[in-house]
Amino acid sequence: DVKVTQSSRYLVKRTGEKVFLECVQDMDHENMFWYRQDPGLGLRLIYFSYDVKMKEKGDIPEGYSVSREKKERFSLILESASTNQTSMYLCASSLSQLAGPSSYNEQFFGPGTRLTVL
Amino acid sequence: KQEVTQIPAALSVPEGENLVLNCSFTDSAIYNLQWFRQDPGKGLTSLLLIQSSQREQTSGRLNASLDKSSGRSTLYIAASQPGDSATYLCAPTGFQKLVFGTGTRLLVSP
Numbered sequence: 199d200v201k202v203t204q205s206s207r208y209l210v211k212r213t214g215e216k217v218f219l220e221c222v223q224d225m226d227h228e229n230m231f232w233y234r235q236d237p238g239l240g241l242r243l244i245y246f247s248y249d250v251k252m253k254e255k256g257d258i259p260e261g262y263s264v265s266r267e268k269k270e271r272f273s274l275i276l277e278s279a280s281t282n283q284t285s286m287y288l289c290a291s292s293l294s295q296l297a298g299p300s301s302y303n304e305q306f307f308g309p310g311t312r313l314t315v316l
Numbered sequence: 317k318q319e320v321t322q323i324p325a326a327l328s329v330p331e332g333e334n335l336v337l338n339c340s341f342t343d344s345a346i347y348n349l350q351w352f353r354q355d356p357g358k359g360l361t362s363l364l365l366i367q368s369s370q371r372e373q374t375s376g377r378l379n380a381s382l383d384k385s386s387g388r389s390t391l392y393i394a395a396s397q398p399g400d401s402a403t404y405l406c407a408p409t410g411f412q413k414l415v416f417g418t419g420t421r422l423l424v425s426p
Contacts, residue, residue: 202359240405290360292412305414309358311422
């Protein structure tokens with residue numbers, strides 16, 4: 199079974215702190231994603247990566263950056279946390295669509311990190 | 317830009333009922349569509365993935381259909397159980413990326 203793990207289930211930080219959220223997958227997936235989920239707004243894509251050291255902005259990248267130094271690990275960085283970044287953060291991974299039709303691009307999610315910024 | 321709507325937003329049924337959750341999307345140029353389940357405070361669990369060339373997919377008591385040309389998908393749950401209580405999300409896939417609806421919150425009472 200695919201396993202996607204996230205470094206923390208709950209995190210409390212103060213405004214202005216630099217925050218790192220880590221995600222690791224064990225299925226050799228090319229694609230990795232970071233979403234945030236807020237009531238009434240659903241899941242929104244922050245960034246995704248389709249290969250090591252590659253990244254692409256999603257729908258709401260402002261205030262965030264990412265790092266992918268190894269295939270299995272994708273980090274989300276809040277350079278200077280703000281209260282409006284209080285949210286549930288979800289990481290996901292999938293095979294690359296370029297791998298061929300058998301990949302089906304099915305996404306698998308981690309358990310989430312609930313971040314509170316005070 | 318893809319927009320996804322799920323109806324109803326919330327549903328409450330007694331145990332044993334068969335039910336249908338609806339998903340509509342505006343851009344029919346999709347590769348596949350995925351249905352997820354989310355329990356409160358948890359991550360998403362993949363339930364079914366329907367490829368764009370398929371019409372339906374089944375897993376146990378769940379059956380999902382896809383009509384790409386009309387931009388619709390339905391998730392059918394047979395003989396609902398209290399353990400089915402969760403939020404159900406649909407997500408059509410463009411190239412490499414999913415777009416999510418806001419979900420249907422299902423409550424199945426004993």
